[in-house]
Amino acid sequence: MAANRWLRPEVYPLFAATGVAVGICGLSLFRHITINPEVRVTKENRAAGVxxxxxxxxxxxxxxxxxxxxxxxxxxxxxxxxxxxxxxxx
Known part of the structure; x- marks a missing residue:
């Protein structure tokens, strides 16, 4: 019943726009966590201080x-x- 309500052709652009937005947020998060010099994930790097x-x-x-x-x-x-x-x- 819920699939018939939400999986209609009129809703596909909404899913596409939401998917693109989530993808951009995910890529930005990945970039900041992996490349940003101010973000330290491991305990050894956090112990180094500023x-x-x-x-x-x-x-x-x-x-x-x-x-x-x-x-x-x-x-x-x-x-x-x-x-x-x-x-x-x-």
């Missing part, structure tokens, strides 16, 4: 996506924006 390892923190902060978008304009569709805002190109 470390001043600025090089590792900089490496974590400057990941590939940040380097890729650093010199790009903050636009989603630059071609369409230029078409509607720059009359000299028309």
């Amino acid at each position: 470390l001043d390892n600025h090089a590792e923190g900089e490496k974590y902060k400057e990941h590939f996506l940040r380097k890729f978008v650093r010199n790009k304009a903050p636009e989603i569709m630059p071609g369409i924006n230029a078409f509607f805002t720059d009359p000299s190109k028309n």
Whole structure:
């Protein structure tokens, strides 16, 4: 009875959106636990206390996506924006 109520074609986009959101949260959690220099999971690492390892923190902060978008304009569709805002190109 519950399967007939929730497994209808109209509900598939809701399941897809929820699945993508849970996947993004899971990947972010995995990234922070495994790569973040401030997170210490093992007891030996926690016993080390506060470390001043600025090089590792900089490496974590400057990941590939940040380097890729650093010199790009903050636009989603630059071609369409230029078409509607720059009359000299028309």
